[in-house]
Amino acid sequence: MADGPSIYSIAAHRGFADALVAGLFPRYSEPELGLARLTLLLPSGRAMRTMSEAFIRLSGSQAATGGGAGGAGGMLMPRMVVAGDLDLDESLGPLLDPLGGSDIPPAVEPTRRWLRLASLLAEEMGADAPRGSALLRLAQDVAGTMDRLLVEDIGPEELVQDRVLDLLGDLSHHWQNSLRLFARVQARWLAELQQRGELDAAARRNRLFDHAACQWRSQPPSTPIIAAGITSASPALARLLRVVADLPDGAVILPDLDLAMEQAVWEELGTAGAPRQPGDAPFQRSDAVTHPQYHLKLLLNRMGIARAEVRQWHRKGVGAAPPTRSRAISSLFLPPDASRIWIDLPSEDRRLSGVRIMETANPEEEAQSVALLVRQAIAEPERRVAVVTPDRGLARRIVHHLRRWNITADDSAGRPLSQTAAGRLFLLLAETAAEQAAPIPLLALLEHPLVHAGMPRGTWLAHARAFEMKMRGPRHAPGLEPLRAVAQEAQVLEWWAAITEILAPLMIDAGATPLADLVDRLAAAAEAFAGEAIWAGEDGRALASFVEDLRLHSADVGTVLELRELPSVLSDAMEQIAVRPPYGGHSRVAIYGLLESRMSRADLVICAGLNEGTWPAAAKTDALLAPGVLRAIGVPGADFRIGLSAHDLAGALGAPEVVLSRSARDLGGPAIPSRFLLRVQALLGRDLLPRHRENAMPELARAIDDAPPAPHYLRPSPRPSAEQRKRRISVTALDRLRSDPYQFYAGSILGLKELDGLDAEPSAAWRGTAAHEILENWHRSGEPMSTVAARVLQQMHAHPLMRALWEPRLMKALEWVEQEIAAMDGRQPVLFEAWGAMMVKGVEIFGKVDRIDRMDDGALGIVDYKTGGPPSGREVEAGYALQLGTIGLMAERGAFAPENGAALTGEARKFEYWSLAKSHRSETGFGYIATPLKEGAKRSGIAPGEFLPQAEDFLHDALDRWILGEEGFTARLNPDAPSYATYDQLMRLDEWMGREE
Numbered sequence: 002m003a004d005g006p007s008i009y010s011i012a013a014h015r016g017f018a019d020a021l022v023a024g025l026f027p028r029y030s031e032p033e034l035g036l037a038r039l040t041l042l043l044p045s046g047r048a049m050r051t052m053s054e055a056f057i058r059l060s061g062s063q064a065a066t067g068g069g070a071g072g073a074g075g076m077l078m079p080r081m082v083v084a085g086d087l088d089l090d091e092s093l094g095p096l097l098d099p100l101g102g103s104d105i106p107p108a109v110e111p112t113r114r115w116l117r118l119a120s121l122l123a124e125e126m127g128a129d130a131p132r133g134s135a136l137l138r139l140a141q142d143v144a145g146t147m148d149r150l151l152v153e154d155i156g157p158e159e160l161v162q163d164r165v166l167d168l169l170g171d172l173s174h175h176w177q178n179s180l181r182l183f184a185r186v187q188a189r190w191l192a193e194l195q196q197r198g199e200l201d202a203a204a205r206r207n208r209l210f211d212h213a214a215c216q217w218r219s220q221p222p223s224t225p226i227i228a229a230g231i232t233s234a235s236p237a238l239a240r241l242l243r244v245v246a247d248l249p250d251g252a253v254i255l256p257d258l259d260l261a262m263e264q265a266v267w268e269e270l271g272t273a274g275a276p277r278q279p280g281d282a283p284f285q286r287s288d289a290v291t292h293p294q295y296h297l298k299l300l301l302n303r304m305g306i307a308r309a310e311v312r313q314w315h316r317k318g319v320g321a322a323p324p325t326r327s328r329a330i331s332s333l334f335l336p337p338d339a340s341r342i343w344i345d346l347p348s349e350d351r352r353l354s355g356v357r358i359m360e361t362a363n364p365e366e367e368a369q370s371v372a373l374l375v376r377q378a379i380a381e382p383e384r385r386v387a388v389v390t391p392d393r394g395l396a397r398r399i400v401h402h403l404r405r406w407n408i409t410a411d412d413s414a415g416r417p418l419s420q421t422a423a424g425r426l427f428l429l430l431a432e433t434a435a436e437q438a439a440p441i442p443l444l445a446l447l448e449h450p451l452v453h454a455g456m457p458r459g460t461w462l463a464h465a466r467a468f469e470m471k472m473r474g475p476r477h478a479p480g481l482e483p484l485r486a487v488a489q490e491a492q493v494l495e496w497w498a499a500i501t502e503i504l505a506p507l508m509i510d511a512g513a514t515p516l517a518d519l520v521d522r523l524a525a526a527a528e529a530f531a532g533e534a535i536w537a538g539e540d541g542r543a544l545a546s547f548v549e550d551l552r553l554h555s556a557d558v559g560t561v562l563e564l565r566e567l568p569s570v571l572s573d574a575m576e577q578i579a580v581r582p583p584y585g586g587h588s589r590v591a592i593y594g595l596l597e598s599r600m601s602r603a604d605l606v607i608c609a610g611l612n613e614g615t616w617p618a619a620a621k622t623d624a625l626l627a628p629g630v631l632r633a634i635g636v637p638g639a640d641f642r643i644g645l646s647a648h649d650l651a652g653a654l655g656a657p658e659v660v661l662s663r664s665a666r667d668l669g670g671p672a673i674p675s676r677f678l679l680r681v682q683a684l685l686g687r688d689l690l691p692r693h694r695e696n697a698m699p700e701l702a703r704a705i706d707d708a709p710p711a712p713h714y715l716r717p718s719p720r721p722s723a724e725q726r727k728r729r730i731s732v733t734a735l736d737r738l739r740s741d742p743y744q745f746y747a748g749s750i751l752g753l754k755e756l757d758g759l760d761a762e763p764s765a766a767w768r769g770t771a772a773h774e775i776l777e778n779w780h781r782s783g784e785p786m787s788t789v790a791a792r793v794l795q796q797m798h799a800h801p802l803m804r805a806l807w808e809p810r811l812m813k814a815l816e817w818v819e820q821e822i823a824a825m826d827g828r829q830p831v832l833f834e835a836w837g838a839m840m841v842k843g844v845e846i847f848g849k850v851d852r853i854d855r856m857d858d859g860a861l862g863i864v865d866y867k868t869g870g871p872p873s874g875r876e877v878e879a880g881y882a883l884q885l886g887t888i889g890l891m892a893e894r895g896a897f898a899p900e901n902g903a904a905l906t907g908e909a910r911k912f913e914y915w916s917l918a919k920s921h922r923s924e925t926g927f928g929y930i931a932t933p934l935k936e937g938a939k940r941s942g943i944a945p946g947e948f949l950p951q952a953e954d955f956l957h958d959a960l961d962r963w964i965l966g967e968e969g970f971t972a973r974l975n976p977d978a979p980s981y982a983t984y985d986q987l988m989r990l991d992e993w994m995g996r997e998e
Contacts, residue, residue: 006246006306009314010258013655014326017256017600018055021229024314025079026059029225039079040096042228042245047413047597049081052229055602084231084238089209096222105212108202109194111144113554116516117193118143120558121186133566134573141573142624143186149623149636151203154236157187159634168629176627183625207237214244217251225250230600232256232648234296239303246306253304254314256600257652258297259331266339267308273299273637289336290640291617293648299637329353330651333684334677343684353685356654358678359662361699367664368398369702371609374660375399376406378605379589387603388592389653391618391646392610394668396592399609408587414594415581418547419572421540426451426531427548428575430523431568434507437479440472440760447500451531454499464496473757475767478801481508503529513563516570517556524548543580595649606656611663611675617646650677714992718969719746726750726964729838732848732887738959740881740978745963746970747984755983763807769868772917773851775815776866777834780852786815810927814917817928818866821915827857832905837896842960850888850897851915853905862911863889871914872979874941877933881978885912885933886952893949912948 011020029039036056043049056078082092090105119140123130130136150159160180172180194200200208217226228245231238232255245251271288273295289295301308329352332343359374361367371388378386390396393414400410418424426449432442446452447465454461471491477483481501488497506522527535536545551574562570593601595616610616620639623631628638653659661681666672728749730738738745747753757767771793779789790812794804822830830852838847854862865871865885872882889912891897895904913932920929935942943951962968972988973980985991 005310006243006304007248007252008246008304008306008311009252009254010260010311011254011256011314012260012327013257013330013652015314016602016655017230017652018051018602019058020314021254022052022055022059025227029079029227035077036079037077038224040093040222040224040226041079041081042084042226042231043081044084044231044233044599045596046083047593048230048600049083051600051602052081053078084228084241085206085233089206089213093213096224096226105205105208106198106200108205109197109199110550110554111202112550113558114190114201115140115144116554116558116560118186118190119560121189122182125182125185125189133563134569137570138573139624143183146183146623146625147187147190147201148203149631150634151201151207152235153636154207155634155636157184157191160184160630168633172627172629176630179625180627180630207235210237210241214241217248218244221248222250225252227252227254229254230256232296232300232599234300234303236303239300242300243304243306246304255297255300255311257293257648257655258308258311259294259327260308260311260313261328262294262331263339266335267294267298269336269339270295270298273302289644290638291643291647292336293334293644293651295644296641296648326353326355326655329684330654333654333680334647334651346684353654353681355657356659356661356681358681359660359698361662361664361702363666364392364395364664364668365398366699366702367609367662368395369402369705370698371399371607371660371662372402372405373698373701373705374605374607375403375410375590376408379408379587383589384605385589385603386591386605386607387598387601387656388590388607388609389595389598389649390592390609390616391595392615393594395610396594399592403590408590410590410592411586412582412592413597414592415579417576418540418543418578418580419575421543421580422449422451423535423538423540423544424575424580425449426535427523427527427544428568428571430507430526430530431571433504434509434523435565435568437508438481438484438504439479440476444469444472444759446530449530451534453532454503454530455532456496461496464491464493467491468493468497469759470756473759474761475763476760481505509564511564513561515556516560516562517552519562519564519567520548520552520555524552539583540580543578547575547578595646598649598653603656605658605660606653607660607662608650608653609662611661611678612667613673613675615667616650616675616677617643647677713996714989716972716993716997717743717988718971719743720967720969721746721750723967727844728964729845729847730964732846732884732891735846735883735887735956735959736881737980738963739883739955740975741972741980742963742968742970742974743972743988744980744984747987750970753984753987765869768807768811769866772811772815772868773834773866775811776818776851779815779819780830780833786819787812790815810919811917813925814927817923817925818915818917820924821928821930825854828854828862831855832897832899835897835899837891837898839891839894839896841956842965844960844964846887846891846956848884848888848891850892853892853897854911855907856911859907860910861889861892861905861907862913863892863909864913864915867914867916868918869916870918871916871931872933874933874943876979878943879975879978880951880955880958881975882933883952883955885914886948887956889949890953890956909949910945 011017025036025039030036031038041052043052080094082089115137119137122139122143123136131139150156161184226245226248228242228251231242231253242253246253269289270292271290273288298308301311332346335342359367359370361370375386375388378384388396388399388410390399396412396414397416400412403410419428426446429442429446429449433439433446436442444465447468448462452461456464468488468491471487472484477487481504485494485497485501488494503526507526535541591601591603608616613619620643622628622639626636632638661678663674663678664672730749734745734749737748775786775790775793778784778793779786782789790808794808832850832853834849834851835853836847836849838845840846850863851866852864854864856862863885865888876882877885889909892905892909893907895906898904911932912934913930916929916931917927918929919927922929932939933942934945934948936945963970972990973994
């Protein structure tokens with residue numbers, strides 16, 4: 002080996018994994034053993050898979066040519082170890098001598114740490130402590146801040162050093178309190194860890210690194226050790242890497258270290274990590290922390306290695322980009338002052354051949370365009386495609402679009418547990434319990450694809466859908482018992498009894514409850530509903546591990562929680578657990594997040610979501626420690642991650658072909674292009690840019706679902722047969738028949754009824770039904786109105802909140818009705834809520850009268866109760882409100898009769914609408930009487946003697962034209978008439994409205 006540390010770099014254009022493997026074969030392979038004696042330290046589990054694939058590719062190519070290690074019979078690959086593994090001592094085996102590291106305490110379980118920190122925060126903050134999910138989120142923030150300090154080898158004593166105390170007085174009151182709170186909680190937590198004989202995971206990892214460094218420095222291993230692709234600049238890992246670089250058979254291989262960068266530019270990045278004078282801040286404000294090489298310089302400084310000591314890894318990777326690409330990438334990310342050289346930069350140093358830019362209108366179009374690029378690329382044999390994006394929503398869209406061609410993409414980032422089938426079922430149970438069986442979570446639970454409770458799935462769904470039909474409308478009172486009447490009405494009472502038995506243990510009415518007990522109840526209910534399926538598959542196994550972990554540690558810590566907080570706590574915790582798909586996706590298509598994309602190899606790399614706030618992500622300020630405090634104690638600022646994102650993009654730009662993609666809009670509105678993409682455009686210049694734009698795919702994406710232009714759609718006017726037309730007609734349907742015949746056709750002839758929504762606001766129809774039933778019961782029973790109203794609303798299972806908002810208004814209106822009837826002189830109500838029918842030209846007209854009064858001269862008064870405003874005089878005159886007049890015709894013909902009595906007879910002379918709406922004329926503030934007749938001083942209306950003849954004429958006209966005639970049921974025949982939007986979609990209103998012939 003050469004003198005000095007063995008440290009190398011592989012340029013971005015060479016493809017890290019393949020170039021690394023190509024160099025390892027001639028250096029470390031041995032006859033028969035191959036590379037089996039070699040140990041590779043890698044940054045992540047994904048890197049292990051990437052390296053395995055690279056070894057297989059090279060072995061296969063050498064076997065095909067008949068040479069190289071491994072031969073035709075295969076090969077033995079090296080041992081691969083993830084450097085961040087908590088069990089590093091065990092995974093390295095005899096190289097680390099586990100007995101020598103036995104004095105390192107075990108790591109505390111992350112869940113126990115999270116829950117215990119929440120308890121400490123509650124104790125420290127006292128009455129000011131948040132509750133439930135807010136407290137647990139704060140505990141996560143505290144844990145994250147602790148880890149940031151531990152990774153940098155910063156102990157609690159650093160928070161009380163002079164420069165931090167000097168800074169404290171300049172901080173706002175909020176930051177001072179946060180710093181003190183964090184210091185107190187951290188001190189108590191560390192004392193508790195010491196008492197338990199445990200360490201934080203990050204602290205234990207640092208000790209393992211130091212133990213390995215000490216062991217290897219004193220007794221170098223007899224087998225080669227290579228650290229490859231590790232870019233973390235944590236001090237403990239940097240010390241270990243330095244030891245590896247100094248081993249006789251060791252080496253450190255960095256990805257994408259720019260060895261061609263001018264020294265002046267390298268110096269401009271900053272001096273972080275280098276030896277400094279006492280009192281100097283570890284990080285300076287002038288440091289170029291957003292540069293992609295900054296974290297590599299920090300690592301080299303902490304290793305004590307100059308950039309000049311780093312050498313190129315000599316073997317070239319398979320399918321590498323041209324070397325000129327690396328020069329362009331180096332120029333692309335120059336610091337601001339150094340970027341001035343772009344003006345005089347020769348064209349060969351700004352050439353990005355093979356790099357294209359694709360701009361789309363919105364995320365949906367971007368996902369479709371990326372999917373088309375993938376589909377086009379894999380049509381070529383052996384061509385591999387990688388889509389790299391930090392936007393998980395965009396990644397999921399791409400996955401779904403690829404299914405159009407039966408391409409199952411390997412999305413390495415997976416899905417949060419809360420979005421899987423098993424996780425969603427568990428959350429729905431928590432939501433159902435927290436909301437006391439509210440309609441939406443309850444029905445989502447009962448119709449979940451895993452739920453069957455031991456019943457055949459088809460039978461279960463039939464019962465659930467029948468139950469859903471009866472659940473529609475306003476929400477019932479909370480709890481399971483009020484829903485028993487719904488199940489009885491749906492004729493699924495036995496089915497509902499089994500559900501009640503499962504859900505009853507969750508419907509607890511208590512304050513703070515042990516979290517372990519709540520999780521136990523949820524797990525039992527989930528298994529009762531779904532059987533073993535809840536724990537099957539990768540999502541079920543992840544859920545089982547989550548439940549067992551949470552149950553164990555919450556019982557140990559004694560965490561208590563109110564039931565209403567349970568869904569948000571579980572959702573937050575499950576969001577942190579990624580469920581990765583099993584192997585079996587398309588072998589040449591992969592979708593990566595930024596972390597997973599490192600070291601990966603593909604012939605075409607599509608970098609998607611290149612907008613500010615996504616790539617790079619918006620810098621997040623630490624919730625507990627002010628930026629100045631973090632900088633003073635030696636923690637990189639929030640902008641440090643921007644540099645990591647830039648390095649990820651620089652590595653992706655090394656692929657043979659690259660597409661940089663963004664959308665002009667995101668879910669929140671217009672989006673700003675990524676600063677990295679703007680640099681690419683600025684580097685290329687106006688003359689070069691058009692040649693690098695990818696325009697075909699967005700056009701194809703927009704056209705892929707296009708259909709031939711539809712012909713002009715005429716206003717519908719169906720003409721059913723005479724047999725279909727002849728229907729019994731309700732008095733309320735007559736209004737629709739004259740105003741909008743199509744609505745009558747859809748509702749009365751086709752029989753299409755609008756379904757109420759789930760958990761809907763009380764509709765006008767629902768309020769009207771309640772008011773009419775109360776009035777009917779009051780008229781019949783003679784009991785006080787308030788007593789009747791309470792009983793009726795209780796029978797309707799009205800939700801307490803709805804009753805609290807609407808019942809006071811209703812009672813004021815009903816009180817007005819009671820007063821008006823009591824004050825009537827010479828007029829007596831004789832019939833209430835009675836059905837009647839009459840035959841007109843062979844067609845049955847039926848309806849329900851709200852009230853009929855007998856006048857002192859024997860005439861009849863027809864009363865129609867309205868919960869809203871009554872029809873206007875213009876509507877009545879135009880024949881769009883025929884109900885009152887038609888009821889009058891029916892009454893004169895003896896269509897209505899009291900129970901067990903003779904039919905009422907007499908002349909219908911008085912017609913009134915009794916509205917329960919708000920009115921300034923009423924003493925109660927609600928209720929007034931209106932009439933369509935022109936009476937007394939009233940200037941508008943219909944003459945009393947003309948009202949019934951006119952109603953009869955309108956009735957005959959409607960029957961002759963549509964029921965007995967052949968006229969079409971034209972949609973919106975009278976646009977000025979009042980109408981509902983129920984059938985607008987069915988009549989395709991937007992396609993012809995305004996273009997009528």
